[in-house]
Amino acid sequence: MRIELKNFTKTFGELTVIDRLNLTVESGEMIALLGPSGCGKSTTLFTICGIHRMNGGSLHFGDRDVSDLPSQKRNVGVVFQNYALYPHMSIRDNIAFPLKVQKEDAATIARKVDEIAELVHIPELLERKPAQLSGGQQQRVALARALVRKPDVLLLDEPLANLDAKLRLEMRSEIRRIQLETGITAILVTHDQIEAMSMCDRIALMKGGKIVQLDKPDEMYANPADQFVAGFLGNPPISFVDASVVGDTFVLGAGEIAVSANLMGRVPSQLQLGVRPEYFGPQFGSGVAGKITFVETQGRENLYDVTLQNGTVIRSIQPSGQSFALGDQVSWGIDTDNVLAFSANGDRI
Amino acid sequence: MNRRTALGFGFLAPALLVVILFFLAPVVLTVFFAFTNMSTSTGIRGGEYLLNQSILRSIPEDAISTETRNTLENAGYQVNDQGLAKLAETVSPATADELRSLHGGARFDSRRDMERALKDLRENRIRSTRDRKAAADLFNTSILNTRYNTEDAFRAALAGTNVPVGDHDALTSFAYTGWSWTTENMKLLFSLDSSYRYAANTALYVALTLAFNVGFGLFLAISTFYLPPVLASTFRTIWFLPRILPPVLYVLMWKWFTWDTGFLATMTGYLGIAPRNWMLDTATNAWVFVVLINGCVGASLGMILFSSAIKAIPTSMLYASEVDGASRWQQVRYIILPQLRWPILFTTSYQTLSLLTSFEYILLSTEGGPGRATEVWALAAYHTALSNYGGNLQYGLGAAYALILVVIGIIASLLYLRFFNFKELVSKPRIEQ
Numbered sequence: 001m002r003i004e005l006k007n008f009t010k011t012f013g014e015l016t017v018i019d020r021l022n023l024t025v026e027s028g029e030m031i032a033l034l035g036p037s038g039c040g041k042s043t044t045l046f047t048i049c050g051i052h053r054m055n056g057g058s059l060h061f062g063d064r065d066v067s068d069l070p071s072q073k074r075n076v077g078v079v080f081q082n083y084a085l086y087p088h089m090s091i092r093d094n095i096a097f098p099l100k101v102q103k104e105d106a107a108t109i110a111r112k113v114d115e116i117a118e119l120v121h122i123p124e125l126l127e128r129k130p131a132q133l134s135g136g137q138q139q140r141v142a143l144a145r146a147l148v149r150k151p152d153v154l155l156l157d158e159p160l161a162n163l164d165a166k167l168r169l170e171m172r173s174e175i176r177r178i179q180l181e182t183g184i185t186a187i188l189v190t191h192d193q194i195e196a197m198s199m200c201d202r203i204a205l206m207k208g209g210k211i212v213q214l215d216k217p218d219e220m221y222a223n224p225a226d227q228f229v230a231g232f233l234g235n236p237p238i239s240f241v242d243a244s245v246v247g248d249t250f251v252l253g254a255g256e257i258a259v260s261a262n263l264m265g266r267v268p269s270q271l272q273l274g275v276r277p278e279y280f281g282p283q284f285g286s287g288v289a290g291k292i293t294f295v296e297t298q299g300r301e302n303l304y305d306v307t308l309q310n311g312t313v314i315r316s317i318q319p320s321g322q323s324f325a326l327g328d329q330v331s332w333g334i335d336t337d338n339v340l341a342f343s344a345n346g347d348r349i
Numbered sequence: 350m351n352r353r354t355a356l357g358f359g360f361l362a363p364a365l366l367v368v369i370l371f372f373l374a375p376v377v378l379t380v381f382f383a384f385t386n387m388s389t390s391t392g393i394r395g396g397e398y399l400l401n402q403s404i405l406r407s408i409p410e411d412a413i414s415t416e417t418r419n420t421l422e423n424a425g426y427q428v429n430d431q432g433l434a435k436l437a438e439t440v441s442p443a444t445a446d447e448l449r450s451l452h453g454g455a456r457f458d459s460r461r462d463m464e465r466a467l468k469d470l471r472e473n474r475i476r477s478t479r480d481r482k483a484a485a486d487l488f489n490t491s492i493l494n495t496r497y498n499t500e501d502a503f504r505a506a507l508a509g510t511n512v513p514v515g516d517h518d519a520l521t522s523f524a525y526t527g528w529s530w531t532t533e534n535m536k537l538l539f540s541l542d543s544s545y546r547y548a549a550n551t552a553l554y555v556a557l558t559l560a561f562n563v564g565f566g567l568f569l570a571i572s573t574f575y576l577p578p579v580l581a582s583t584f585r586t587i588w589f590l591p592r593i594l595p596p597v598l599y600v601l602m603w604k605w606f607t608w609d610t611g612f613l614a615t616m617t618g619y620l621g622i623a624p625r626n627w628m629l630d631t632a633t634n635a636w637v638f639v640v641l642i643n644g645c646v647g648a649s650l651g652m653i654l655f656s657s658a659i660k661a662i663p664t665s666m667l668y669a670s671e672v673d674g675a676s677r678w679q680q681v682r683y684i685i686l687p688q689l690r691w692p693i694l695f696t697t698s699y700q701t702l703s704l705l706t707s708f709e710y711i712l713l714s715t716e717g718g719p720g721r722a723t724e725v726w727a728l729a730a731y732h733t734a735l736s737n738y739g740g741n742l743q744y745g746l747g748a749a750y751a752l753i754l755v756v757i758g759i760i761a762s763l764l765y766l767r768f769f770n771f772k773e774l775v776s777k778p779r780i781e782q
């Protein structure tokens with residue numbers, strides 16, 4: 001079911017946390033609310049499920065205006081960061097709870113619980129108590145409970161934050177699998193860009209209570225709307241370098257690169273260049289000279305920090321098996337076609 | 350004992366001392382008193398030996414022979430050497446000599462006869478009646494009405510009479526006025542109808558007050574939980590007042606409220622109801638107020654305990670139940686109440702014990718009245734042992750009452766310990782994540 005937030009405003013006392021936010025999630029789509037801590041992701045999510053009331057704007061599920069409905073009547077499923085399982089109930093009762101409060105008959109409840117347990121792969125855990133489950137299993141239970149009454153929307157608030165790295169990988173694909181199998185419209189709140197990029201159809205990147213950019217993950221990565229977006233996406237992150245334009249070259253602190261064709265003629269004399277680590281290295285020729293001040297071995301790849309003469313650091317990621325060492329003086333090139341240019345106030349050029 | 354245990358005991362010593370002094374000692378003393386017949390008349394130190402008419406009369410028929418009885422009662426007066434020696438000493442040897450010559454060896458049944466004999470003196474008249482009476486006493490051979498400080502003195506006096514030796518032991522025990530060991534208290538307790546009445550009253554009192562405490566405490570905790578924070582804490586403070594108010598003041602307010610010229614009577618007076626003391630008017634009224642007075646105090650404790658337990662429930666769990674579709678009532682019923690299970694059980698058990706032994710609010714409000722309608726066991730113990738209208742405080746019987754409570758309390762505590770498995774209760778957090 002399509003979710004449509006229009007001019008959504010949320011204030012806590014004097015503090016305006018969300019200011020006229022607009023967001024549309026298409027039916028069956030999974031979208032990520034991504035942003036730094038405190039940007040209002042949870043607030044947005046809690047408003048969609050009705051825990052918080054809106055101070056302005058409207059919310060529609062499909063054609064239904066749910067702006068003023070209490071959360072009980074919205075038919076949303078929510079997975080909380082700490083799972084919020086009911087500790088005194090068995091797993092079966094936990095999952096059955098949304099059906100039980102709707103007074104469905106016992107046989108139907110049992111059948112639906114079994115179905116959903118099958119879907120999230122926990123049929124053998126139903127008689128246990130939450131305390132007897134691992135984090136990943138609790139996560140699956142929370143998902144099952146959120147999905148059991150076939151909600152119109154599924155909301156996930158940092159569902160993977162409490163899991164260890166391996167489980168996080170596993171649950172990432174599991175949640176996506178379940179979302180695709182059920183075809184449910186889902187919103188995932190996260191501050192982990194990898195989670196957002198790997199699990200969702202589109203990403204809404206938030207900052208200070210506003211959506212800065214809403215796009216497909218690869219599009220957002222390749223074409224960030226501004227410096228903030230460019231800096232937020234990508235790991236290792238993009239490097240920003242002050243540059244001035246002299247003729248058809250960018251002059252950096254220690255070197256020069258050519259202005260690419262698509263930027264030619266559109267750039268001001270002073271600007272910032274964004275260089276992603278995969279576009280800086282010896283394979284792109286030479287011209288930008290500096291010293292390797294940091295090396296991080298990641299197995300398949302190595303990560304290098306190259307410090308230019310004026311102190312600017314440009315990161316580079318290279319296949320492993322190369323002979324660069326800490327302290328080496330290098331002169332590497334930059335893939336000019338993939339350089340991002342930003343004006344002094346951070347706008348994309 | 351190694352140094353570490355010694356150190357441990359060293360640190361514990363003050364606590365142990367307090368436990369022994371204020372917990373163990375009272376229990377031991379209660380047991381001790383419960384098996385004595387101590388009262389105001391026996392004193393608590395041990396007593397003298399005394400026989401008098403009323404004690405003689407209280408001795409059962411077959412305990413001593415009729416001959417003994419007669420001998421004791423009619424021992425009368427005899428002009429013997431012993432008495433004459435005393436007379437010589439207190440009045441004059443001449444008087445003694447004259448009396449010897451007149452009545453030496455004579456016996457008189459009553460003091461009057463003895464006095465008459467003294468009037469026979471011619472040369473050494475004893476003029477004042479008082480002196481004559483005093484002189485007559487010197488010849489008294491009866492041991493009635495004389496206090497003897499030790500058993501030996503009493504037995505020696507008995508030996509000086511014609512009482513058959515076989516009755517000496519029985520008489521000695523009846524003559525003892527101090528306390529003695531007895532199981533009579535327990536027998537009496539179980540034979541008195543009033544005991545069963547008090548037991549029933551206690552059960553009623555504990556059950557009703559407990560229900561009110563827990564029920565109302567829960568209601569307050571849950572309802573204030575859903576109020577805005579400022580309003581909630583104001584409410585909680587108000588409801589906590591009964592607990593921090595001195596009991597005398599608190600009960601006095603209830604008395605003002607229910608007096609026949611008090612608030613309630615005045616208000617109902619407008620409805621044309623004759624003014625009355627609403628608290629002591631009928632037994633039912635008294636019970637209502639006893640439960641309310643105690644309940645409001647207890648409910649505030651329950652409220653605090655339950656409130657903090659509710660606050661310990663993670664907010665996200667409450668949010669989860671709301672988006673799961675649970676109404677307020679379902680949220681209370683399925684999420685909050687089950688998680689209050691331990692606090693509720695704890696409060697219930699704790700308050701059962703404290704209610705069993707508490708009587709101060711009843712004492713201050715109804716004093717067990719009207720009649721004995723609200724007299725609970727602990728209050729009966731207090732009344733018997735420490736505040737008896739008759740004036741004879743029966744420490745022994747009172748302690749017997751108290752002992753029953755001690756026994757019930759210990760049994761209940763042990764049961765609770767088993768039932769709740771307190772070890773588990775304290776070692777595991779009750780709200781699991």
Ligand SMILES: Nc1ncnc2c1ncn2[C@@H]1O[C@H](COP(=O)(O)OP(=O)(O)OP(=O)(O)O)[C@@H](O)[C@H]1O
Pocket residue numbers: 012015017035036037038039040041042043044191
């Ligand atoms: N109940 C509240 N009262 C007042 N301010 C609040 C309340 N809840 C959130 N805020 C404020 O609103 C802002 C957004 O909070 P929100 O929880 O939505 O952030 P978030 O994006 O989810 O951050 P995080 O990634 O740390 O969870 C924060 O500045 C926060 O301090």
Ligand SMILES: [Mg+2]
Pocket residue numbers: 041042043
């Ligand atoms: Mg959050």
